[in-house]
Amino acid sequence: MNIFYLTMELIVAFFLLFILIKILGKKIINQITPFTFIAAIVLGELLGNALYDEKAGLFYLIYSMVLWSLLLLIAEYLGQKSLKLRLLFEGKPSVLIRNGIVNRDQLKKNRMNINQLQSLLRQSETFSIREVAYCYLEANGSISIMKKSPYQKTTQEDFHKAPKQVHIPVTLIRDGELLSDELSDLGRDEDWLMIQLKIQNVTDVRNVFIAEWLENEGMFVQTFDEV
Template sequence: MKIMYLTIELIVGFIFLFIIVKFVGKKIINKISPFTFIAAIVLGELLGNALYDHKIGVFYIVYSMTIWGGLLFSVEYLSQKFLSFRGVVEGKPSALIKNGIVDRETLRKNRMNINQLQSLLRQSETFSIREVAYCYLEANGSISILKKSKYQKTTQEDFNMPSKIVSAPVTLIRDGEVLWDEIFDLGFNESWLKSQLNTQNIIEYKDVFIAEWLQGDGLFVQRFMD
Protein backbone atom coordinates (compact mmCIF):
# COMPACT_ATOMS: atom_id res chain seq x y z
CA MET A 1 0.00 0.00 0.00
CA LYS A 2 2.82 2.39 0.86
CA ILE A 3 4.48 1.63 -2.48
CA MET A 4 1.29 2.54 -4.34
CA TYR A 5 0.89 5.84 -2.46
CA LEU A 6 4.55 6.71 -3.01
CA THR A 7 4.21 5.97 -6.72
CA ILE A 8 1.15 8.22 -7.00
CA GLU A 9 2.87 11.00 -5.06
CA LEU A 10 5.97 10.77 -7.26
CA ILE A 11 3.91 10.95 -10.45
CA VAL A 12 1.82 13.87 -9.19
CA GLY A 13 4.89 15.70 -7.87
CA PHE A 14 6.73 15.18 -11.17
CA ILE A 15 3.81 16.52 -13.22
CA PHE A 16 3.35 19.59 -11.02
CA LEU A 17 7.08 20.32 -10.95
CA PHE A 18 7.15 20.14 -14.76
CA ILE A 19 4.14 22.48 -15.02
CA ILE A 20 5.58 25.03 -12.56
CA VAL A 21 8.96 25.18 -14.31
CA LYS A 22 7.20 25.43 -17.68
CA PHE A 23 5.01 28.34 -16.57
CA VAL A 24 7.53 30.23 -14.44
CA GLY A 25 10.24 30.01 -17.09
CA LYS A 26 13.84 28.93 -17.51
CA LYS A 27 15.11 31.59 -15.11
CA ILE A 28 14.38 29.34 -12.14
CA ILE A 29 16.84 26.78 -13.55
CA ASN A 30 19.51 29.28 -14.62
CA LYS A 31 19.47 30.94 -11.17
CA ILE A 32 19.39 34.35 -12.83
CA SER A 33 18.80 36.08 -9.50
CA PRO A 34 19.17 35.20 -5.80
CA PHE A 35 15.37 35.08 -5.49
CA THR A 36 14.88 32.49 -8.24
CA PHE A 37 17.79 30.44 -6.88
CA ILE A 38 16.27 30.25 -3.39
CA ALA A 39 12.78 29.72 -4.85
CA ALA A 40 14.03 26.68 -6.77
CA ILE A 41 15.61 25.22 -3.63
CA VAL A 42 12.41 25.71 -1.60
CA LEU A 43 10.33 24.19 -4.38
CA GLY A 44 12.52 21.08 -4.37
CA GLU A 45 12.38 20.90 -0.57
CA LEU A 46 8.59 21.13 -0.58
CA LEU A 47 8.31 18.21 -2.96
CA GLY A 48 11.04 16.14 -1.33
CA ASN A 49 9.72 16.53 2.22
CA ALA A 50 6.16 15.85 1.15
CA LEU A 51 7.11 12.63 -0.62
CA TYR A 52 8.82 11.08 2.37
CA ASP A 53 6.45 12.24 5.06
CA HIS A 54 3.87 9.46 5.41
CA LYS A 55 1.40 11.80 7.12
CA ILE A 56 1.19 14.01 4.02
CA GLY A 57 -1.05 12.83 1.21
CA VAL A 58 -1.32 13.71 -2.46
CA PHE A 59 -3.70 16.58 -1.72
CA TYR A 60 -1.11 18.40 0.39
CA ILE A 61 1.55 17.92 -2.27
CA VAL A 62 -0.76 19.40 -4.89
CA TYR A 63 -1.85 22.19 -2.57
CA SER A 64 1.64 23.27 -1.43
CA MET A 65 3.12 23.15 -4.92
CA THR A 66 0.14 25.01 -6.37
CA ILE A 67 0.47 27.81 -3.80
CA TRP A 68 4.24 28.06 -4.24
CA GLY A 69 3.98 27.89 -8.02
CA GLY A 70 1.27 30.57 -7.97
CA LEU A 71 3.46 32.85 -5.89
CA LEU A 72 6.42 32.32 -8.23
CA PHE A 73 4.28 33.00 -11.27
CA SER A 74 2.88 36.16 -9.66
CA VAL A 75 6.36 37.47 -8.90
CA GLU A 76 7.51 36.77 -12.46
CA TYR A 77 4.40 38.42 -13.91
CA LEU A 78 4.82 41.53 -11.76
CA SER A 79 8.50 41.67 -12.68
CA GLN A 80 7.57 41.75 -16.34
CA LYS A 81 4.92 44.44 -15.86
CA PHE A 82 6.63 46.81 -13.41
CA LEU A 83 10.24 47.92 -13.72
CA SER A 84 10.48 49.09 -10.09
CA PHE A 85 9.24 45.72 -8.81
CA ARG A 86 11.75 43.96 -11.06
CA GLY A 87 14.56 45.98 -9.52
CA VAL A 88 13.51 44.98 -6.00
CA VAL A 89 13.20 41.26 -6.80
CA GLU A 90 16.08 40.72 -9.22
CA GLY A 91 18.48 43.41 -8.04
CA LYS A 92 20.77 45.49 -10.21
CA PRO A 93 24.33 44.95 -11.43
CA SER A 94 27.05 46.84 -9.56
CA ALA A 95 30.05 48.39 -11.33
CA LEU A 96 33.11 47.19 -9.39
CA ILE A 97 35.58 48.65 -11.88
CA LYS A 98 34.94 51.82 -13.90
CA ASN A 99 37.36 53.14 -16.50
CA GLY A 100 40.03 50.81 -15.13
CA ILE A 101 39.64 52.04 -11.54
CA VAL A 102 38.37 49.77 -8.75
CA ASP A 103 35.39 51.37 -7.02
CA ARG A 104 36.14 50.65 -3.35
CA GLU A 105 32.82 52.07 -2.18
CA THR A 106 30.90 49.66 -4.43
CA LEU A 107 33.06 46.81 -3.17
CA ARG A 108 32.19 47.76 0.38
CA LYS A 109 28.46 47.98 -0.37
CA ASN A 110 28.57 44.47 -1.84
CA ARG A 111 30.58 43.22 1.18
CA MET A 112 33.55 42.28 -0.99
CA ASN A 113 37.28 42.88 -0.67
CA ILE A 114 40.06 43.15 -3.23
CA ASN A 115 41.06 39.49 -2.73
CA GLN A 116 37.59 38.29 -3.66
CA LEU A 117 37.51 40.57 -6.70
CA GLN A 118 40.85 39.23 -7.91
CA SER A 119 39.60 35.67 -7.41
CA LEU A 120 36.47 36.33 -9.49
CA LEU A 121 38.57 37.93 -12.22
CA ARG A 122 40.90 34.92 -12.36
CA GLN A 123 37.91 32.60 -12.65
CA SER A 124 36.92 34.66 -15.71
CA GLU A 125 40.40 34.20 -17.24
CA THR A 126 41.46 37.73 -16.33
CA PHE A 127 44.64 37.63 -14.27
CA SER A 128 45.31 41.33 -13.83
CA ILE A 129 43.15 44.31 -12.90
CA ARG A 130 45.08 46.39 -15.43
CA GLU A 131 43.34 44.47 -18.23
CA VAL A 132 39.85 45.54 -17.16
CA ALA A 133 38.03 48.64 -18.34
CA TYR A 134 34.69 47.77 -16.72
CA CYS A 135 33.64 44.96 -14.39
CA TYR A 136 30.06 44.41 -13.22
CA LEU A 137 28.86 42.20 -10.39
CA GLU A 138 25.62 40.70 -11.68
CA ALA A 139 22.56 39.96 -9.56
CA ASN A 140 23.34 36.22 -9.51
CA GLY A 141 26.86 36.77 -8.14
CA SER A 142 28.77 36.30 -11.42
CA ILE A 143 30.86 39.04 -13.00
CA SER A 144 30.85 40.51 -16.50
CA ILE A 145 34.07 42.00 -17.83
CA LEU A 146 34.84 44.45 -20.61
CA LYS A 147 38.58 44.48 -21.20
CA LYS A 148 40.65 47.40 -22.38
CA SER A 149 41.11 47.37 -26.15
CA LYS A 150 44.74 46.24 -26.08
CA TYR A 151 43.84 43.23 -23.92
CA GLN A 152 40.88 42.05 -25.97
CA LYS A 153 41.31 38.68 -27.56
CA THR A 154 43.15 38.32 -30.83
CA THR A 155 44.96 35.31 -32.25
CA GLN A 156 48.66 35.21 -32.94
CA GLU A 157 47.92 33.60 -36.28
CA ASP A 158 46.03 36.73 -37.37
CA PHE A 159 49.25 38.75 -37.25
CA ASN A 160 51.79 35.96 -37.86
CA MET A 161 53.27 36.74 -34.44
CA PRO A 162 55.79 34.43 -32.76
CA SER A 163 54.79 32.80 -29.49
CA LYS A 164 55.80 34.56 -26.27
CA ILE A 165 56.38 33.32 -22.74
CA VAL A 166 53.27 33.90 -20.63
CA SER A 167 53.78 35.48 -17.19
CA ALA A 168 51.23 35.74 -14.39
CA PRO A 169 50.77 39.10 -12.62
CA VAL A 170 51.92 39.22 -8.99
CA THR A 171 50.24 41.39 -6.36
CA LEU A 172 52.90 43.35 -4.46
CA ILE A 173 50.75 45.73 -2.38
CA ARG A 174 47.17 45.16 -1.26
CA ASP A 175 45.15 47.54 0.92
CA GLY A 176 48.29 49.50 1.82
CA GLU A 177 50.16 46.39 3.01
CA VAL A 178 53.35 45.32 1.22
CA LEU A 179 53.58 41.61 0.40
CA TRP A 180 57.31 41.27 0.95
CA ASP A 181 57.41 37.52 0.25
CA GLU A 182 56.13 38.13 -3.27
CA ILE A 183 58.71 40.89 -3.85
CA PHE A 184 61.62 38.76 -2.63
CA ASP A 185 60.44 35.79 -4.72
CA LEU A 186 60.68 38.00 -7.80
CA GLY A 187 64.27 38.88 -6.86
CA PHE A 188 63.46 42.51 -5.99
CA ASN A 189 63.98 44.48 -2.78
CA GLU A 190 62.59 47.51 -0.96
CA SER A 191 64.80 49.98 -2.85
CA TRP A 192 63.43 48.69 -6.14
CA LEU A 193 59.86 48.99 -4.90
CA LYS A 194 60.35 52.55 -3.67
CA SER A 195 61.92 53.59 -6.96
CA GLN A 196 59.00 52.08 -8.87
CA LEU A 197 56.49 53.93 -6.70
CA ASN A 198 58.46 57.18 -6.91
CA THR A 199 58.12 57.17 -10.70
CA GLN A 200 54.35 57.39 -10.08
CA ASN A 201 54.72 60.10 -7.41
CA ILE A 202 53.88 57.75 -4.55
CA ILE A 203 55.87 58.01 -1.32
CA GLU A 204 53.94 55.99 1.27
CA TYR A 205 52.94 52.34 0.92
CA LYS A 206 49.74 53.06 2.82
CA ASP A 207 48.57 55.24 -0.09
CA VAL A 208 48.45 52.22 -2.43
CA PHE A 209 45.19 50.30 -2.77
CA ILE A 210 46.54 47.69 -5.18
CA ALA A 211 49.89 47.24 -6.95
CA GLU A 212 50.59 44.47 -9.46
CA TRP A 213 53.78 43.53 -11.23
CA LEU A 214 53.70 41.87 -14.66
CA GLN A 215 56.87 40.90 -16.46
CA GLY A 216 57.14 42.91 -19.65
CA ASP A 217 54.40 45.34 -18.65
CA GLY A 218 55.80 46.82 -15.45
CA LEU A 219 54.01 47.93 -12.29
CA PHE A 220 50.30 48.74 -12.24
CA VAL A 221 49.25 50.92 -9.29
CA GLN A 222 45.94 52.24 -8.02
CA ARG A 223 46.00 54.62 -5.08
CA PHE A 224 43.29 54.98 -2.45
CA MET A 225 42.66 58.53 -3.61
CA ASP A 226 41.91 57.25 -7.12
Protein backbone atom coordinates (compact mmCIF):
# COMPACT_ATOMS: atom_id res chain seq x y z
CA MET A 1 0.00 0.00 0.00
CA ASN A 2 1.26 3.49 -0.86
CA ILE A 3 2.58 5.14 2.32
CA PHE A 4 1.48 8.60 1.24
CA TYR A 5 -2.03 7.41 0.47
CA LEU A 6 -2.25 5.54 3.80
CA THR A 7 -1.06 8.67 5.61
CA MET A 8 -3.79 10.74 3.97
CA GLU A 9 -6.43 8.15 4.91
CA LEU A 10 -5.26 8.09 8.52
CA ILE A 11 -5.34 11.88 8.79
CA VAL A 12 -8.82 12.07 7.25
CA ALA A 13 -10.05 9.18 9.43
CA PHE A 14 -8.66 10.81 12.57
CA PHE A 15 -10.47 14.12 12.08
CA LEU A 16 -13.60 12.43 10.74
CA LEU A 17 -13.79 10.16 13.78
CA PHE A 18 -13.25 13.14 16.08
CA ILE A 19 -16.10 15.05 14.44
CA LEU A 20 -18.45 12.04 14.48
CA ILE A 21 -17.85 11.39 18.19
CA LYS A 22 -18.59 15.04 18.91
CA ILE A 23 -21.84 14.78 16.96
CA LEU A 24 -22.91 11.38 18.26
CA GLY A 25 -22.16 12.27 21.86
CA LYS A 26 -20.53 10.48 24.77
CA LYS A 27 -22.95 7.55 24.71
CA ILE A 28 -21.02 5.94 21.87
CA ILE A 29 -17.89 6.05 24.09
CA ASN A 30 -19.55 4.89 27.31
CA GLN A 31 -21.55 2.23 25.42
CA ILE A 32 -24.39 2.55 27.92
CA THR A 33 -26.70 0.23 25.98
CA PRO A 34 -26.23 -2.94 23.90
CA PHE A 35 -27.19 -0.89 20.84
CA THR A 36 -24.44 1.70 21.34
CA PHE A 37 -21.96 -1.09 22.16
CA ILE A 38 -22.61 -2.80 18.82
CA ALA A 39 -22.64 0.56 17.04
CA ALA A 40 -19.17 1.39 18.38
CA ILE A 41 -17.80 -2.00 17.28
CA VAL A 42 -19.22 -1.65 13.76
CA LEU A 43 -17.90 1.91 13.47
CA GLY A 44 -14.43 0.68 14.42
CA GLU A 45 -14.65 -2.20 11.93
CA LEU A 46 -15.70 0.14 9.13
CA LEU A 47 -12.75 2.39 9.87
CA GLY A 48 -10.25 -0.47 10.08
CA ASN A 49 -11.42 -2.18 6.91
CA ALA A 50 -11.45 1.06 4.95
CA LEU A 51 -7.88 1.91 6.04
CA TYR A 52 -6.22 -1.40 5.27
CA ASP A 53 -8.22 -2.68 2.32
CA GLU A 54 -6.33 -1.62 -0.80
CA LYS A 55 -9.54 -1.80 -2.87
CA ALA A 56 -11.29 0.66 -0.58
CA GLY A 57 -10.46 4.26 -1.33
CA LEU A 58 -10.83 7.50 0.55
CA PHE A 59 -14.39 7.94 -0.71
CA TYR A 60 -15.37 4.53 0.72
CA LEU A 61 -13.89 5.52 4.09
CA ILE A 62 -15.80 8.80 4.28
CA TYR A 63 -19.05 7.39 2.85
CA SER A 64 -19.24 4.34 5.13
CA MET A 65 -18.50 6.25 8.35
CA VAL A 66 -20.84 9.14 7.55
CA LEU A 67 -23.68 6.80 6.53
CA TRP A 68 -23.30 4.68 9.69
CA SER A 69 -23.22 7.78 11.86
CA LEU A 70 -26.30 9.13 10.10
CA LEU A 71 -28.17 5.91 10.85
CA LEU A 72 -27.15 6.19 14.52
CA LEU A 73 -28.40 9.79 14.65
CA ILE A 74 -31.74 8.74 13.13
CA ALA A 75 -32.09 5.94 15.69
CA GLU A 76 -31.24 8.39 18.49
CA TYR A 77 -33.78 10.90 17.20
CA LEU A 78 -36.53 8.28 16.95
CA GLY A 79 -35.69 7.11 20.46
CA GLN A 80 -36.11 10.65 21.77
CA LYS A 81 -39.49 10.99 20.08
CA SER A 82 -40.97 7.58 20.90
CA LEU A 83 -40.88 5.80 24.26
CA LYS A 84 -41.58 2.43 22.60
CA LEU A 85 -38.67 2.80 20.19
CA ARG A 86 -36.46 3.98 23.06
CA LEU A 87 -37.23 0.79 24.96
CA LEU A 88 -36.49 -1.20 21.78
CA PHE A 89 -33.11 0.47 21.23
CA GLU A 90 -31.97 0.89 24.83
CA GLY A 91 -33.74 -1.89 26.70
CA LYS A 92 -35.29 -1.78 30.16
CA PRO A 93 -33.71 -2.41 33.58
CA SER A 94 -34.57 -5.74 35.19
CA VAL A 95 -35.32 -6.10 38.90
CA LEU A 96 -33.16 -8.99 40.09
CA ILE A 97 -33.90 -8.46 43.79
CA ARG A 98 -37.14 -6.93 45.08
CA ASN A 99 -37.77 -6.36 48.78
CA GLY A 100 -34.79 -8.58 49.56
CA ILE A 101 -36.13 -11.51 47.50
CA VAL A 102 -34.22 -12.75 44.46
CA ASN A 103 -36.38 -12.81 41.33
CA ARG A 104 -35.50 -16.13 39.69
CA ASP A 105 -37.68 -15.42 36.66
CA GLN A 106 -35.70 -12.27 35.91
CA LEU A 107 -32.43 -14.14 36.38
CA LYS A 108 -33.52 -16.75 33.85
CA LYS A 109 -34.80 -14.08 31.47
CA ASN A 110 -31.40 -12.40 31.52
CA ARG A 111 -29.58 -15.74 31.30
CA MET A 112 -27.95 -15.31 34.69
CA ASN A 113 -27.47 -17.65 37.62
CA ILE A 114 -27.11 -16.97 41.33
CA ASN A 115 -23.30 -17.24 41.17
CA GLN A 116 -23.12 -14.47 38.57
CA LEU A 117 -25.46 -12.33 40.63
CA GLN A 118 -23.33 -12.79 43.73
CA SER A 119 -20.21 -11.93 41.74
CA LEU A 120 -21.76 -8.66 40.53
CA LEU A 121 -22.83 -7.85 44.08
CA ARG A 122 -19.32 -8.42 45.40
CA GLN A 123 -17.92 -6.12 42.72
CA SER A 124 -20.25 -3.48 44.17
CA GLU A 125 -18.88 -4.08 47.70
CA THR A 126 -21.93 -6.08 48.74
CA PHE A 127 -20.96 -9.49 50.04
CA SER A 128 -24.33 -10.89 51.05
CA ILE A 129 -27.74 -10.90 49.42
CA ARG A 130 -29.22 -10.27 52.86
CA GLU A 131 -27.88 -6.70 52.64
CA VAL A 132 -29.84 -5.89 49.47
CA ALA A 133 -33.32 -4.44 49.35
CA TYR A 134 -33.38 -3.81 45.58
CA CYS A 135 -31.00 -4.74 42.79
CA TYR A 136 -31.46 -3.61 39.19
CA LEU A 137 -29.65 -5.01 36.17
CA GLU A 138 -29.17 -1.99 33.93
CA ALA A 139 -29.29 -2.06 30.13
CA ASN A 140 -25.49 -1.88 29.89
CA GLY A 141 -25.01 -4.97 32.11
CA SER A 142 -24.05 -3.13 35.31
CA ILE A 143 -26.08 -3.37 38.50
CA SER A 144 -27.56 -0.70 40.76
CA ILE A 145 -28.14 -1.55 44.41
CA MET A 146 -30.24 -0.10 47.20
CA LYS A 147 -29.28 -1.69 50.49
CA LYS A 148 -31.54 -2.39 53.41
CA SER A 149 -31.62 0.30 56.04
CA PRO A 150 -29.27 -1.41 58.58
CA TYR A 151 -26.59 -1.84 55.90
CA GLN A 152 -26.68 1.64 54.43
CA LYS A 153 -23.87 4.07 55.13
CA THR A 154 -24.63 6.01 58.27
CA THR A 155 -24.53 9.72 58.98
CA GLN A 156 -24.72 11.59 62.26
CA GLU A 157 -28.50 11.80 61.88
CA ASP A 158 -28.75 8.02 61.76
CA PHE A 159 -27.32 7.36 65.22
CA HIS A 160 -29.78 6.14 67.86
CA LYS A 161 -32.57 5.79 65.29
CA ALA A 162 -34.60 2.67 64.69
CA PRO A 163 -34.18 0.94 61.28
CA LYS A 164 -36.56 2.25 58.63
CA GLN A 165 -38.24 0.35 55.84
CA VAL A 166 -36.61 0.95 52.47
CA HIS A 167 -38.73 2.07 49.53
CA ILE A 168 -37.72 2.33 45.89
CA PRO A 169 -38.88 5.25 43.70
CA VAL A 170 -41.29 4.19 40.94
CA THR A 171 -41.53 6.13 37.67
CA LEU A 172 -45.19 6.28 36.64
CA ILE A 173 -45.06 8.77 33.75
CA ARG A 174 -42.19 9.34 31.33
CA ASP A 175 -42.22 11.71 28.36
CA GLY A 176 -45.98 12.23 28.62
CA GLU A 177 -46.76 8.50 28.52
CA LEU A 178 -48.33 6.54 31.36
CA LEU A 179 -46.34 3.45 32.39
CA SER A 180 -49.23 1.10 33.08
CA ASP A 181 -47.02 -1.81 34.17
CA GLU A 182 -45.31 0.27 36.82
CA LEU A 183 -48.64 1.60 38.06
CA SER A 184 -50.00 -1.94 38.27
CA ASP A 185 -46.91 -3.18 40.15
CA LEU A 186 -47.48 -0.36 42.63
CA GLY A 187 -51.00 -1.65 43.22
CA ARG A 188 -52.64 1.60 42.13
CA ASP A 189 -54.98 2.64 39.34
CA GLU A 190 -55.27 5.63 37.01
CA ASP A 191 -57.89 7.34 39.21
CA TRP A 192 -55.42 7.36 42.10
CA LEU A 193 -52.71 8.71 39.80
CA MET A 194 -54.91 11.56 38.54
CA ILE A 195 -55.67 12.55 42.14
CA GLN A 196 -51.94 12.70 42.90
CA LEU A 197 -51.32 14.77 39.77
CA LYS A 198 -54.10 17.22 40.61
CA ILE A 199 -52.45 17.80 43.99
CA GLN A 200 -49.45 18.95 41.93
CA ASN A 201 -51.75 21.16 39.79
CA VAL A 202 -51.39 18.85 36.77
CA THR A 203 -54.52 17.74 34.91
CA ASP A 204 -53.15 15.98 31.83
CA VAL A 205 -50.68 13.10 31.74
CA ARG A 206 -49.39 14.31 28.35
CA ASN A 207 -48.02 17.46 30.00
CA VAL A 208 -45.82 15.47 32.38
CA PHE A 209 -42.14 14.99 31.55
CA ILE A 210 -41.59 12.67 34.52
CA ALA A 211 -43.67 11.61 37.52
CA GLU A 212 -42.11 9.52 40.26
CA TRP A 213 -43.76 8.07 43.36
CA LEU A 214 -41.83 7.37 46.54
CA GLU A 215 -43.57 5.95 49.58
CA ASN A 216 -43.55 8.34 52.57
CA GLU A 217 -42.52 11.22 50.34
CA GLY A 218 -45.31 11.23 47.76
CA MET A 219 -45.29 12.27 44.12
CA PHE A 220 -42.47 14.12 42.38
CA VAL A 221 -43.61 15.75 39.13
CA GLN A 222 -41.87 17.79 36.47
CA THR A 223 -43.83 19.04 33.47
CA PHE A 224 -42.53 19.79 29.98
CA ASP A 225 -42.90 23.50 30.75
CA GLU A 226 -40.56 23.16 33.74
CA VAL A 227 -37.83 21.29 31.91
